[in-house]
Amino acid sequence: MEFLVRSENRLPPDTPEQRRAELRAAERARAMQLREQGVLKRLWRVPGRNATVGLYEADDPARLHEALMSLPMAPWLDVTVEALATHPQEA
Amino acid sequence: MEFLVRSENRLPPDTPEQRRAELRAAERARAMQLREQGVLKRLWRVPGRNATVGLYEADDPARLHEALMSLPMAPWLDVTVEALATHPQEA
Amino acid sequence: MEFLVRSENRLPPDTPEQRRAELRAAERARAMQLREQGVLKRLWRVPGRNATVGLYEADDPARLHEALMSLPMAPWLDVTVEALATHPQEA
Amino acid sequence: MEFLVRSENRLPPDTPEQRRAELRAAERARAMQLREQGVLKRLWRVPGRNATVGLYEADDPARLHEALMSLPMAPWLDVTVEALATHPQEA
Amino acid sequence: MEFLVRSENRLPPDTPEQRRAELRAAERARAMQLREQGVLKRLWRVPGRNATVGLYEADDPARLHEALMSLPMAPWLDVTVEALATHPQEA
Amino acid sequence: MEFLVRSENRLPPDTPEQRRAELRAAERARAMQLREQGVLKRLWRVPGRNATVGLYEADDPARLHEALMSLPMAPWLDVTVEALATHPQEA
Amino acid sequence: MEFLVRSENRLPPDTPEQRRAELRAAERARAMQLREQGVLKRLWRVPGRNATVGLYEADDPARLHEALMSLPMAPWLDVTVEALATHPQEA
Amino acid sequence: MEFLVRSENRLPPDTPEQRRAELRAAERARAMQLREQGVLKRLWRVPGRNATVGLYEADDPARLHEALMSLPMAPWLDVTVEALATHPQEA
Amino acid sequence: MEFLVRSENRLPPDTPEQRRAELRAAERARAMQLREQGVLKRLWRVPGRNATVGLYEADDPARLHEALMSLPMAPWLDVTVEALATHPQEA
Amino acid sequence: MEFLVRSENRLPPDTPEQRRAELRAAERARAMQLREQGVLKRLWRVPGRNATVGLYEADDPARLHEALMSLPMAPWLDVTVEALATHPQEA
Numbered sequence: 001m002e003f004l005v006r007s008e009n010r011l012p013p014d015t016p017e018q019r020r021a022e023l024r025a026a027e028r029a030r031a032m033q034l035r036e037q038g039v040l041k042r043l044w045r046v047p048g049r050n051a052t053v054g055l056y057e058a059d060d061p062a063r064l065h066e067a068l069m070s071l072p073m074a075p076w077l078d079v080t081v082e083a084l085a086t087h088p089q090e091a
Numbered sequence: 092m093e094f095l096v097r098s099e100n101r102l103p104p105d106t107p108e109q110r111r112a113e114l115r116a117a118e119r120a121r122a123m124q125l126r127e128q129g130v131l132k133r134l135w136r137v138p139g140r141n142a143t144v145g146l147y148e149a150d151d152p153a154r155l156h157e158a159l160m161s162l163p164m165a166p167w168l169d170v171t172v173e174a175l176a177t178h179p180q181e182a
Numbered sequence: 183m184e185f186l187v188r189s190e191n192r193l194p195p196d197t198p199e200q201r202r203a204e205l206r207a208a209e210r211a212r213a214m215q216l217r218e219q220g221v222l223k224r225l226w227r228v229p230g231r232n233a234t235v236g237l238y239e240a241d242d243p244a245r246l247h248e249a250l251m252s253l254p255m256a257p258w259l260d261v262t263v264e265a266l267a268t269h270p271q272e273a
Numbered sequence: 274m275e276f277l278v279r280s281e282n283r284l285p286p287d288t289p290e291q292r293r294a295e296l297r298a299a300e301r302a303r304a305m306q307l308r309e310q311g312v313l314k315r316l317w318r319v320p321g322r323n324a325t326v327g328l329y330e331a332d333d334p335a336r337l338h339e340a341l342m343s344l345p346m347a348p349w350l351d352v353t354v355e356a357l358a359t360h361p362q363e364a
Numbered sequence: 365m366e367f368l369v370r371s372e373n374r375l376p377p378d379t380p381e382q383r384r385a386e387l388r389a390a391e392r393a394r395a396m397q398l399r400e401q402g403v404l405k406r407l408w409r410v411p412g413r414n415a416t417v418g419l420y421e422a423d424d425p426a427r428l429h430e431a432l433m434s435l436p437m438a439p440w441l442d443v444t445v446e447a448l449a450t451h452p453q454e455a
Numbered sequence: 456m457e458f459l460v461r462s463e464n465r466l467p468p469d470t471p472e473q474r475r476a477e478l479r480a481a482e483r484a485r486a487m488q489l490r491e492q493g494v495l496k497r498l499w500r501v502p503g504r505n506a507t508v509g510l511y512e513a514d515d516p517a518r519l520h521e522a523l524m525s526l527p528m529a530p531w532l533d534v535t536v537e538a539l540a541t542h543p544q545e546a
Numbered sequence: 547m548e549f550l551v552r553s554e555n556r557l558p559p560d561t562p563e564q565r566r567a568e569l570r571a572a573e574r575a576r577a578m579q580l581r582e583q584g585v586l587k588r589l590w591r592v593p594g595r596n597a598t599v600g601l602y603e604a605d606d607p608a609r610l611h612e613a614l615m616s617l618p619m620a621p622w623l624d625v626t627v628e629a630l631a632t633h634p635q636e637a
Numbered sequence: 638m639e640f641l642v643r644s645e646n647r648l649p650p651d652t653p654e655q656r657r658a659e660l661r662a663a664e665r666a667r668a669m670q671l672r673e674q675g676v677l678k679r680l681w682r683v684p685g686r687n688a689t690v691g692l693y694e695a696d697d698p699a700r701l702h703e704a705l706m707s708l709p710m711a712p713w714l715d716v717t718v719e720a721l722a723t724h725p726q727e728a
Numbered sequence: 729m730e731f732l733v734r735s736e737n738r739l740p741p742d743t744p745e746q747r748r749a750e751l752r753a754a755e756r757a758r759a760m761q762l763r764e765q766g767v768l769k770r771l772w773r774v775p776g777r778n779a780t781v782g783l784y785e786a787d788d789p790a791r792l793h794e795a796l797m798s799l800p801m802a803p804w805l806d807v808t809v810e811a812l813a814t815h816p817q818e819a
Numbered sequence: 820m821e822f823l824v825r826s827e828n829r830l831p832p833d834t835p836e837q838r839r840a841e842l843r844a845a846e847r848a849r850a851m852q853l854r855e856q857g858v859l860k861r862l863w864r865v866p867g868r869n870a871t872v873g874l875y876e877a878d879d880p881a882r883l884h885e886a887l888m889s890l891p892m893a894p895w896l897d898v899t900v901e902a903l904a905t906h907p908q909e910a
Contacts, residue, residue, distance in 0.1 A: 407544055574817065
C-alpha cells in the first residue's frame, strides 16, 4: 500500500556544518537504499522549506514506521503520514 | 492492519423521523455485518455528538474505503481515517 | 512541473442518483483524457471520504487550473494545490 | 470507562543515548504493569512519529491521570485524552 | 465525574418564532429536570453567541450522552465535551 | 463575574526536582488564599496534562489578571481566559 | 469593563434587498441607542468583509450579551467577545 | 498604501449559467475600472479554486472596502485583507 | 488610519529580574512617547497573559511598523496587526 | 511563473548585534542580486513582525527553492510558498 509522507526537518540552524554534511550524506545513502527496496517511490522538495513530500510503499504502517525511523535524520524530522487508497481508475 | 475511524454524522436535523429511523436501522444492520466479518472491531460514541470513533481492521485502505462506503449513512458521514502501526509492546 | 492536488467533492448528498451517475461517468472520461495527455499522473482515494489526492504535471499553474476546471465535477470540488520542487535525489 | 489517549513524545533529540535507553526500558516496564492492571488495553504507534495512540480504561479521569503521570516519560509527553461513551451496538 | 460541555445552538435564524419559543420552553423544562437530578450543575452563556458552557456530572460518558441527547434542542446543538479530573486541592 | 481559566504549565521538564517542589508548594499556598478570598471557586485537572481548568470570580478582568499573576508559577503558565455570562436559568 | 467584539454578518446573499435595507436601518438605529447609552464606544469595519470590530463597555458579560442580542441583525451575526483588562499605563 | 486581498468566490454551484455569465461580465467590467483607477494593480488566480489573490492600492482601508464592495460578486465573496508595509529595499 | 495590534510578549521566564525591570521601564517610557505623538491611542491587557491589545493610529503600515519596532521589547514581541476601516456610523 | 512567498524570520532575539548586522547586510546584497535577475519582483514588510511577503518569478519551484535557499538568512526563515496562476484579465 502507498503512503504520502510529509517531513519537516527541524535540525537546529546552529548545527555545525560538518555535522550537517555528515547527516545529509547518511540520509541520502539510506534514502537510496529505500528506493532500491521499492519503499521510497518518489520524493519532492517543498519549495522554500527544509521539508519533503514523499510517496512510499510498504506492506503496512509498521513497516513504513521502521523505514522512516531508519533515516539518520529521523530524530529531527516532524513526519505526518497519510495512507492512500488505490483509485479504481488505476486498477 | 488497523485504522482509527472518526465519523461525524451530518444528516440534516430536519430529516423526517421515519427516514432517520430507516437509515439508523440499516446502518446498524450493516455495522453488524462488518463486525461479523472482523472489519469493525470496536465502536464508541463521542459523548454529546452524533459521531463515533471506531477501530477497524482491513487488508488495506482501499478495502477499508469500500467497507465505510457500504454504510447506508455514508453520504452524510464526514469521516477521517488514521492508519495505526502495531506497537512492539503488543507483538 | 508537478503539483499535488487534494480535492474534496462537495456534491450534495441529496443529488438524484441519475445525476450523480452522469457526473461520475463524465468525470471519469475527462480524467482519462487528462491521463492520456500526461496531465494526471497518479490518483488516490482518501479512505472514508469522497475525496482524492492526485499528482498532476503541467507547464505552469494556469495550465493546471484549466485542466482542473475542465472536470465536470469542478463546480462542487474544493481543491487545494501544492507546487512541488524536483528533489536533487531524483535528478 | 474507556479513554482514547494520544501521546507525543517531546524528549529532545540530543538526549544522550544511554538516558534514552533507560527511559524507554522504564517506560516499557511501567506500561506492562498498566496492562496487567487492565488500565492500558491497546497501544499503537503513529507511523513516522515518536507518538502513540492508546486505549485506556479507568474508573474516572483522575485515576487515568495518575496512571499517565506514573509513566517515566510523562514529563516529556504531550498528551490529549478523549473520553469515549459505550456504543449501544456493543451493549 | 464532572464534564465541561460547550454547546453551540445552530437552530436556523429563519425558524418561525412560535417554533423557537416552543423549543426554548421545552429546553428550559428539560434542563430544570437535569438540574434536579444533579446532572446539570452550572450553566453559563457565552456572551454574544447562542451558546452555553455547562458543568455536568454523570457516572460516565454514556450517561452524559443520554442526558445531552434528551434535550429538545439536541438535533441543532454542536456539542463538545471535556472530561475533567478532580484536582487534589479539592479532595 | 465568573471566568473560565485554562492554564497550561510550561515549566521545563529538566527543572530540578527541588525547584519544582518549592514552586508547587508555593502555588498551592497561593491558590488556597485565592480560594479563601472567593476568587478561585473550582479547579480541575485536564487528564494527562500538566494543565488545569479553573472557575474564578473577580470584579473585572483587571482583578482577575492580578490574581493570576500572583501565582508563583505564573511566568511558566500559558493562560486563556473566557468571560462567562450568567444564564437566566440561574437567576 | 470593556470588551472587544468581533461580528461577522451571515445574512444570506439572496436576502431580498428591501429586507436587507430594513434590517440595516434598524441595526443602525439600535447601534445609535447603544452609543448614546455608552455601551458601544467605537465601531470599525473589517475591510472587504461584512464584519465589524467594536469596542463595548458594560457592567458585566450578561449586560453585554443583552446589548448584542438587542441588535436586529443578531440572529445572523457570528459574534466573538474578548474581555479586556485595563492596562496600568492608562490608570 | 498596498493591500494583499484574498477572495474566495462562494457563488453556489447551482446558480443558473446565464446569471453566472452576467455576474462574471459585470465583475470583469468593474475590475477593469478599478485597474484604470490604479486601485487594482495585479490579480492572480489561485490554481484549482474559484478564488483570486490581488494586489490593491488605496488611500486607506475604508477606500479599499468601498472598492471591494463595488464588485458585483461582492455578496458572494469571502475576502481577507492584509495591509502591507513598504520595504526599505524598495524605497 | 487605525490599527488593532495584538502583542504577545515571549521574553523567556528565566530572564534575570533586573533585565526584566529595565526592559519594562524602557517599554513604558517609549509607549508614553507614542501616546504623546498620538500613535498609541488605547492599550489593554489580555487577562492572564503577558500580552496586550492596542489601538494605534499611523499614516500607513510602514509608519506603524517603525513605531512598533521602536519598542525596547520588540525583539521578544509576537505582534499581529489588523488594519481597520472607519465605519460610516462614526463619520 | 509567479510565486507569493511569505517568510518569517526566526533568528533568535539574543543573536549578537554584530552577527545580526552582518546577516542583514548579506541578506540585502543577495536580495538585490535576485532583483536584478528578475527573480524577486516585489517585497513588503508584514507590519509589526520580522517577516516579509514577496512576489517572486522563477521557471519552476526548484529554481525558486534555490533562490530562497541562497539567502544568507535562509536557515532561520520559515517560508511558505504559493504558486499563483496568471489571471485571464491580465493576459
